[in-house]
Amino acid sequence: MPAPASPRLVALDGLSQIVGEGRMLSDVISDPVWQELSPPERATAQRLISETLRYLGRADHLLTSNLQRQPPLRVMNLLRMATVEFMTGGAAHGVVNEAVKLAGRNKKTAPMKGLVNAVLRKITVLDATEWDKAPDTMLPKWLRPKLAKAWSKPVVAQIERAHAVPPPVDVSVKSDAADWAEKLGGTLLPTGSVRIAARGQVSALVGFDTGDWWVQDAAAALPVQLLGDVSGKRVLDICAAPGGKTMQLAAKGAEVTALDISEARMARLTENLARTKLAAKTVVADALSYEDGPFDAILLDAPCSATGTIRRHPDLPYVKTLTGIDDLVKLQRALLTRALGQIAPHGRLVFCTCSLLREEGEDQIKWLLSQNDDIEIIPPHAPSLDPAWISPEGGVRLRPDYWADMGGMDGFYMAILQRKGKASPA
Structure with a gap:
């Protein structure tokens, strides 16, 4: 019997569908697997996805210096999600252990458990200032040039900075x-x-x-x-x-x-x-x-x-x-x-x-x-x-x-x- 769904597993699947397949988050959370989670678990999974997408630029910046080459998308998304979770207040030991477990639950990613463990342990010893100095997630290529032409590149950077702040x-x-x-x-x-x-x-x-x-x-x-x-x-x-x-x-x-x-x-x-x-x-x-x-x-x-x-x-x-x-x-x-x-x-x-x-x-x-x-x-x-x-x-x-x-x-x-x-x- 397959292991029951967990908020992190459901979030990882959803994140990969959004980034890899172009699905809307509103569509992702309507999938049956989300109904297997309790309301608090669904809220956790949705928060993990939203925050990972919000801070994708910062996470990629930190991960790039610790990766010789980018791994398959699902592994990269797992690293991104764990990096964001740790850098926004998650406990280092728990975040790393859960990420390694998630890697092991998939036949294609199980061989990369060691990579996940090694990279994330390097991330967890970084100073918080490294996260604060990392670049914000950039607007997509189909949108950024249009806004830069309308208002200038500095204004676009200000908009990207605003997008990096969880909205009230x-x-x-x-x-x-x-x-x-x-x-x-x-x-x-x-x-x-x-x-x-x-x-x-x-x-x-x-x-x-x-x-x-x-x-x-x-x-x-x-x-x-x-x-x-x-x-x-x-x-x-x-x-x-x-x-x-x-x-x-x-x-x-x-x-x-x-x-x-x-x-x-x-x-x-x-x-x-x-x-x-x-x-x-x-x-x-x-x-x-x-x-x-x-x-x-x-x-x-x-x-x-x-x-x-x-x-x-x-x-x-x-x-x-x-x-x-x-x-x-x-x-x-x-x-x-x-x-x-x-x-x-x-x-x-x-x-x-x-x-x-x-x-x-x-x-x-x-x-x-x-x-x-x-x-x-x-x-x-x-x-x-x-x-x-x-x-x-x-x-x-x-x-x-x-x-x-x-x-x-x-x-x-x-x-x-x-x-x-x-x-x-x-």
């Missing part, structure tokens, strides 16, 4: 953010989100079961704020699931229609609405054919490359490529055009993407304005909106290296649009 948990609250910041032992951010240094089960924190708040990165919470006062207004949230922005709008008193093409994702949105006791009309449909306007405001969080979320999803660089970007750009343009047709004469549209690519942000707005003489971009206003975030064409560009001293933020782009000469109340 941000939450949006229904009301009284300052009070909830105190209750959760967190910090009230300038833009109104609450940031907590939570580790472990977020759903076990006070206020979750009662629906007083929901997890939402501070950057993702800003587009709704750009819509201004939505109380009593009819608002369409396009590509709404899993519902963070829908809940923001409902909490602000809007009459919300949440639209998403995925029935499974909409089920999550419905669950979130039930937990937070907030109301919205939910519609599963294709936004390119759906019509129920005019709306006073529309929020379009368009499908995109999600490159702005690498700090939270370090598997993305190993899974995504530029393949399909052109199709995403075309879809975003089609959604923008369709959404503009459903805006009331006095209404406004906020377009946003969680992308670092200009093709999915600044360039989309430039294209839209070049194609439509009656559309204009209007100046953004929101609590504590840093003027440095406003891009030349008038949108808002957020990057992971912003708020570096507070834990960073996701990369995002957003812009407010309306018909020319049609004043929209803030």
Whole structure:
């Protein structure tokens, strides 16, 4: 009989599938073997994968000087995972012993148990400063040059440094953010989100079961704020699931229609609405054919490359490529055009993407304005909106290296649009 699954074995298998096969972490953790683990064990396995991917650059730097040549991928991943585990607080003896055991559980890697043992024993005697000085994990080759061209190589290095910091948990609250910041032992951010240094089960924190708040990165919470006062207004949230922005709008008193093409994702949105006791009309449909306007405001969080979320999803660089970007750009343009047709004469549209690519942000707005003489971009206003975030064409560009001293933020782009000469109340 095969030995039962262990968190480290499951993590090693998952890591090799992500780096070697390009599988998403979200797909990996849905495999049946993960269900053999207890909830705490699953959390451990997921943490081992995420931290190894986050610190891959540092681990490879330390390992390279102790390897004559790179071993097969599974062995290299085992060395990487053990190096990261030790350098982030694991006990040297336990980490080395477990790694050697893992090597022995596979016929192909068993002959390399001696190598694993020897290399890791060298790693465990390194001074902690060696880890601190090691280079951060670089962005993938398909993404790094584009960002360097957009902002410069030093800025890219700052983004990579931000990606090397485990992200805190941000939450949006229904009301009284300052009070909830105190209750959760967190910090009230300038833009109104609450940031907590939570580790472990977020759903076990006070206020979750009662629906007083929901997890939402501070950057993702800003587009709704750009819509201004939505109380009593009819608002369409396009590509709404899993519902963070829908809940923001409902909490602000809007009459919300949440639209998403995925029935499974909409089920999550419905669950979130039930937990937070907030109301919205939910519609599963294709936004390119759906019509129920005019709306006073529309929020379009368009499908995109999600490159702005690498700090939270370090598997993305190993899974995504530029393949399909052109199709995403075309879809975003089609959604923008369709959404503009459903805006009331006095209404406004906020377009946003969680992308670092200009093709999915600044360039989309430039294209839209070049194609439509009656559309204009209007100046953004929101609590504590840093003027440095406003891009030349008038949108808002957020990057992971912003708020570096507070834990960073996701990369995002957003812009407010309306018909020319049609004043929209803030």
